[in-house]
Each structure stands twice: as structure tokens, then as C-alpha cells.
Amino acid sequence: MSGQSPPEKLRVGVIGGGFIGTTVGRAFEEDPRSTVVALADVSEVARAEAGNALYVGQGSQYERYEAMLDAEELDAVLIGTPHAFHYEQVTAALDRGLHVLCDKPLTTDREKARELAERAETSDQVLMVGYQRHLNEAFVEARERWADSELTPRFISAEITQDWISRFEDTWRTDPDLSGGGNLYDTGSHLVDAVLWTTGLTPTSVQAEMKFADEDDRVDERAQLTVAFENGASASISVFSDAPCVREHIHVWDDEGAVYLEGRQWEPRQLTEIREDSTTVSPYIDQQRGEDKAAVFIDCIESGKTPPATARDAFAVTALTEAAYESARNGERVTVSLD
Template sequence: MKKFRWCVVGAGGIADRRAIPAIMKEENFALAAIMDRTPAVAERLGEKYGVKAYTDEETMLKETPCDGVYIATPVALHYPQATAALKYGCNVLVEKPLGMNRRECDRLVAAFRRENKLLDAGYMMKYHNLHIKAKNLLRGGKIGQVNTVRFFFSCWYPEIEGAWRQQRALGGGGSVMDLGAHCIELAEYLLGEEIAETKSFLANRTFSYETEDTGVFLFRTKSGVIGSAEASFNVPDGCESRLEIYGTEGCVVCRGTLGQEEKGSLSYLRAPSAGYDAMQNRFKPKAKKYYGAGGDLYLKQFRDFAARAARGKNDLLSAERAAQVQGVIDGIYAEKR
């Protein structure tokens, strides 16, 4: 079987920590080449993974035939680099967020559609077994009518000289762009519908960089589900994420499932109401608990991408959703600027 050949653009944190190791795990994949603008990074990663390393994407793409390009650079580079890869006829998986704003994302989707190439964004949390479980519970009506959703997702991200996420021109935004984007994408995936409206608070509560270190936003979906998301750069690592979904007949509560690993737990409570009881003698149903399967979310994402690329059917639904996520983020930032 012919191997799916990957080129990597941007060999920094996520590429070295998760993405390239995932590519190396799959026997039907081959890492063809890597590129990073920083010569020392390119050289080190080239040696580490035993592939040719470049410091310029055009040269790499010209010299290296490949089936897919994975882009993991600062957000401001996603649009020009995905456009460059398309010029060489490549399918492209761009790390999240897909672009700096909805306009860039829509232009990418349109360009890939014209060339009949696959484009997607690295929202890998939808491959988490517990998020799939949550989606199936919701889809099966197991918590009745879904009414509210709540996300808490944080990390510790202090001032770092030159850090691109702390500069609006390079990262597009702070904790909302970085962590909130996952919440929005996951909310739309789980609920199977778009967010139509938001209201937000953004703050630099702890750090003094240009982008926000705290973002809290409310949202309402087209059908009327109301939700909230808290995305923070100023909470110590180790404070567990939360994803809670409440309906008329029960709830789904995920702890520690938002992140780079398929871990954490999901507790599902089904408790259809027996009517209003003024004495409040309520029966206490027991929640069922499920656990993260410990798989590799990035490997699942790469496998899915390669399979879809092989089918060759102008499959841009997921990229369109990533563009829609960007539209929601544009709305949150537009409120504040």
C-alpha cells in the first residue's frame, strides 16, 4: 500500500510534542520533510525525525512530493502558508484556528473547493471518545431537550518575550482565540448546530500582554440552547477543565476532557422528572461514569484526514465549521474593539 506522505510546516511546540510523533506511529504514513523558519529548530527536528529539514516552505514543497501538508505555525501564517501549499496541489491540515478571521477562512475554503483539495483545521477534541459518547447521548435524546452548556478551559500562560499568542497581529487574540475556539467548535459539534449570538467579557486580569488573558462569553445557538465558556490563561495547569450539558431529562458532565490527551471522565445522569413534588422527596438516580480511552487524538485526526483525502470528494464541511467558529470569535472581539 502506498504510504500517505506528510510535509510539516512549523516544527514548534505542538508539532514536536504531539503531531509528528502521531504521524510517526502510523505505518501507512511517511514523514516526507519538515520546515521551520528558525534554522536551529529545523535542523534539530530534521535530525530527531530523520528527514530533510527546510527553512522555506516554497523550496520544501517544490522539492518534496507529498499527499498532505500539516501547518503548525503562528495563526497569522495559516492563510498564506495554506495558500502556498494549495499552489503545489496539496491537501492541507491547518492547526486551529483555521485563520485570523472569518474572511481568511472563507477565502481558504473557496480556494480549496475550486481545486478540489481537502482542507481542515486541527480541532482534534472531537475525536475524544468521551466527546463522541456525549454527542451520541445528546443525539439519542438521552438527556431530553438540551437547555444549557458550560465550558471551563484554562492553562497558565505568563508573559514570554516575543510570544506570538501575546501579540494580536500574530495570534489574532488571546485565550478566546486559543482555548475558546476549541469550546466553540466542540459546542457546535456536540449540539449539531451553529452558535448564532454571543455576549462577552475580556480582561487582562493577571498579565499585561496585548491579548486577553481571560475571556468569558455567553452564547445562544440557532435553536435556543444557551451556553457559556470561560477561557483563561491565568489559572494554574492542573485545574481540571469542565464541559457540562444540561437537559430536561438529565445531564452530561465531563471533567478533564478538554486538552491534548484522551483522558478525563464523563458522568451521565438520566433523571426524567416524575412531576413537581412540593415535599421534594426526590429519588436520587445514580450517574453512570465513563473514562477517557487513552488513545492519541492527533493520530485519529491524521488518519481521518488521510482517509478523507484518499476519497477525494471535495469534503469541506469540517473546514466550513472551522470558518464558522472564526465568525463567532470575530463577533466576540468586535464587541470589545
């Protein structure tokens, strides 16, 4: 189907009836080019609630996602399940010739992420990852600063705060067997992706310190990463999970000044340009213009264009994240391999 418009509405199956499944699923329902025809979730309650939200009848609700993939006529799937399940679910969908929109992170295993990146690059199927910073006007404009000039980022400081540890206590997000780790693999994954994608830099090593909330040192509630890049740049990336509110600050300096990307909660971010003699809030950003994931995903299927957040982008995030956990546990700087 890649490169041409489907003859009818894109038929989407939803795997995971939680927040991502229902919110992004609704976007598919509201887009005239697509419709949600089936959903799968291990929870009967979640299936019923998502079915009501997405207008999917009981006959097309499944406990096992494999049963849905085998029984339904689908063109694509939306995956919004706990992180540890993404690899097997993405693989199962691709094996059946389906396009895939997968929530972040793509996987919690470096080698599996690399495998999916290589597979996506040699396939006609679209594999898009749900890193929404790639659709945020402030981040898109900031990225163009370095993509369209001889400037290169030199020093980056990035942090995000959230009441994550208390909010998600006793949920799958604080169960490392389901989440892959702690906040660095959850909200922190967006921050890591934002730094890598916006700057276009290639990480080479990381030194990390973490405060863990569990005895097995798997669920981080505080993470501080010092990242080195190929061009000699460095970044300080911090995730703090015991704060009263959500704030994000990403500051990127080059030889002519800096770009500040900042915001509160999950609102669109503000872009501020810093120069030696001036500070300017970008006047070109329409905060209401941001495109939704479902619409962009459909665009990529119809046009054959590369999705804004690729499996290769997600592989870099997983590689850096896994290296950071290793460094925090052994106390040493760890090489980040993107080969």
C-alpha cells in the same frame, strides 16, 4: 488521490518545527502508510531539532515553506505555525494540489475562514483542522446524544483554566500579530469548538467581556462569553489564563438531564450523564482508544470521507471568536454571521 489508496507512502511536508510539527509529524513517521520527507521553519535551531526528530536531512530542510512546496515531491502538508500564517500556508498548499492537516485555528479572519470552508467543500483535496475534541471518545459519545434523538441542548456552561499568561509571556502566543489575539484564540479555541461541535448548535450572537494583558486590548487573559443560539439555547463560555493548573468543564443540559465533560491537564475527558434520579459515569469509553490526527487524516485521504474536524467547523469557531473580540471592545452584543 482522494477516494483511493496512494501507490506508495503518503509523502508529508511539515511547515513549522515546533510542538505540533514534531509531535504530529512523529505520528506520520510511525504510521506505515506515510513518511515525513521535508520540513520548513524560519528558525535554524527549530529546523535542526525537528529534522532530528523526524529523520529529515539538511537537504530537505527549508527556511521558506514556499521553497519546500516547490522543490519537494509531496502529497500532503502538516501546518503547525503561528495562527496568523495559516491562511496563506493552507492556500499555498491547496494551490499545489496537496492535502492539508492544519493546526487550529484555521484562520484568525472570518472571511478567509469562510473562503477556505467553501473551497474545501468543492475540492477533492482533504483539508482537516486539528481540533482534537472531535477524536476524543467522550466528546464523540456526547455529540451522539443530540444527533441521534429529538433532544436538543438548552443551557451550556463551559470553562477552561490554565497558567497561560505566565507560561507564554514573550512568545508568539502572546503576540497578537502572530496569534490573532490572546488565549481565546489559543486554548480557548478548543473550548469554543467543543461547545459548537458537540452540541451541533448554531450561534446567532455573543456578548463578551474580557480583561486584556496589553494596552491595545488585543491579548485577552480572561474572557467571558454569553452566546445565544438559533434554537433559543444559551451558553456561558469562560477562559481564565492566570490559574495554577489546567481544568476543563463543559456542562450541557437538555430536557431530560445533562452531560458533563470534564478533565484535567490534557488528559482524556470523563463523560458523566446526569438525570433526575441518577448520576452515571459512562462505562463505554475506552480512554486508550482515541485515534491520532495523522492516522485519521490518512484514512480520509484514502477513503474520500469527510474529516472529523472540517474547515466549516473551523469557520464557525473563527466567526464566533471574532464577534466576541468585537463585543468585548465595543461593549455591545454582536451578531455572529455564518453566511
